[in-house]
Structure formats: structure tokens, C-alpha cells
Amino acid sequence: MSAPPLSPNHATLVGATPPDTIGAGDRVWVRRAGSWRPGIVLQSNASAATVRYRPSETIGTGVDTVTRNSLRPRHDHDPYLDKATVADPDRPAPALATRTSARTGI
Structure with a gap:
């Protein structure tokens, strides 16, 4: 994957992505700990x-x-991130939550 060449600390914001123009599930590069990392x-x-x-x-x-x-x-495609859903992986899927609630009576 080819990450952006510039540091976000440059005075210019050319190429910056305004957060209000992107939505859930969009692929982005994220600058963290001195390097560009793939993200969603x-x-x-x-x-x-x-x-x-x-x-x-x-x-x-x-x-x-x-x-x-x-x-x-x-x-660029990231084999780990782009196959995952945007939903929180620690939260059960709605169908599973419904079945669990029905069994426990909660």
C-alpha cells in the first residue's frame, strides 16, 4: 500500500480530508505515531x-x-480492515442479541 508522502504537520492542508465529507465505512489513511496507517x-x-x-x-x-x-x-485495499464490518466487533449482532434475550427472558 502506498501511504501519503507528507507529514500532517506541514503548514498546508492540501490533501487533507475534512471529516464531515467522509462517512462510516470510508477508507482512509490515519497518521499515528509518526506513520500513515490504513483505517476505516x-x-x-x-x-x-x-x-x-x-x-x-x-x-x-x-x-x-x-x-x-x-x-x-x-x-488501496487492506486485507484485514476492508473485510471487517464497520459495526463494533465486541457487540453481538442484532439477531444474536434477540435470540439471547428470548432465551434469558431479558
């Missing part, structure tokens, strides 16, 4: 976006809120 937007507003990203070359992910200086559009 979970939610966004006018000033920031919450993204799930790979903080290292492993299959693990992290979630963080970042400003527009730390976001760039990503067109």
Missing part, C-alpha cells in the same frame, strides 16, 4: 472522525478520534 471511518463530524485502524503490521486494530490533518483518502 466509524463516524465523523465537522471537526474530527473516529476511525478503526491498524497501528502496526499485525492484524490487530485500534480505535481513535483524529482531526482532519491526520486523515487522507485511501484507495
